[in-house]
Amino acid sequence: MKGRESGMPEQHMWETFFDIPKILESLEITSSLMTVVELGAGYGTFTIPVAKRISGNIIAFDIERDLITQLKQRAQQDNLSNIQAELRDFVDHGMKLQDSSADYVMAFNLLHIESPVALLQETYRILKVGGKLGIIHWNYDPSTPRGPSIAIRPKPEQCINWATQAGFNQLAQTDLKPYHYGLLFQK
Numbered sequence: 687m688k689g690r691e692s693g694m695p696e697q698h699m700w701e702t703f704f705d706i707p708k709i710l711e712s713l714e715i716t717s718s719l720m721t722v723v724e725l726g727a728g729y730g731t732f733t734i735p736v737a738k739r740i741s742g743n744i745i746a747f748d749i750e751r752d753l754i755t756q757l758k759q760r761a762q763q764d765n766l767s768n769i770q771a772e773l774r775d776f777v778d779h780g781m782k783l784q785d786s787s788a789d790y791v792m793a794f795n796l797l798h799i800e801s802p803v804a805l806l807q808e809t810y811r812i813l814k815v816g817g818k819l820g821i822i823h824w825n826y827d828p829s830t831p832r833g834p835s836i837a838i839r840p841k842p843e844q845c846i847n848w849a850t851q852a853g854f855n856q857l858a859q860t861d862l863k864p865y866h867y868g869l870l871f872q873k
């Protein structure tokens with residue numbers, strides 16, 4: 687099931703909302719990473735820069751066929767062979783990855799979905815011990831130019847609570863100005 691309010695404005699506008707190098711840096715998405723999983727890759731706004739930065743592969747899931755097709759095209763244009771773009775509903779069907787197989791999972795602009803704890807439990811399952819979970823989300827502020835409605839927009843404390851319920855330890859919280867916050871957890 688596609689997460690509620692998971693749409694985005696057109697790609698160019700969407701990509702003006704983020705300082706991508708700052709986000710990747712502050713969430714410890716570093717060159718040494720081998721297996722990264724991205725939940726809801728969208729336009730590949732983060733997939734492409736992450737693929738360029740890491741040593742290994744990024745498995746990028748999305749439920750929208752057109753977005754997966756577009757991401758594969760972007761990867762090809764940029765000559766990136768380390769992106770595995772997969773059409774998948776990870777809410778209904780999980781991730782079909784082995785237990786303890788990933789080094790890092792990205793959940794960016796996603797956790798307003800209906801069942802965040804179940805998804806975070808599945809995330810915990812696939813991460814290696816010591817593996818990390820990076821979350822970003824829109825600030826709880828109605829004046830942001832986009833983002834899910836305030837009624838369902840999680841505050842950082844809410845995400846921390848969900849991730850803790852799933853078994854994670856919190857490592858850091860950052861202000862990703864102008865519109866987002868970031869959270870880093872470890873299994």
Ligand SMILES: C[S@@+](CC[C@H](N)C(=O)[O-])C[C@H]1O[C@@H](n2cnc3c(N)ncnc32)[C@H](O)[C@@H]1O
Nearest residue numbers: 687688689692726728748749775776777794795
């Ligand atoms: C708001 S967008 C964020 C995209 C990207 N993470 C970013 O920050 O640029 C959420 C994405 O999650 C995808 N999505 C929502 N529910 C999903 C599900 N159940 N399984 C897989 N992808 C899903 C949507 O299709 C959309 O591309």
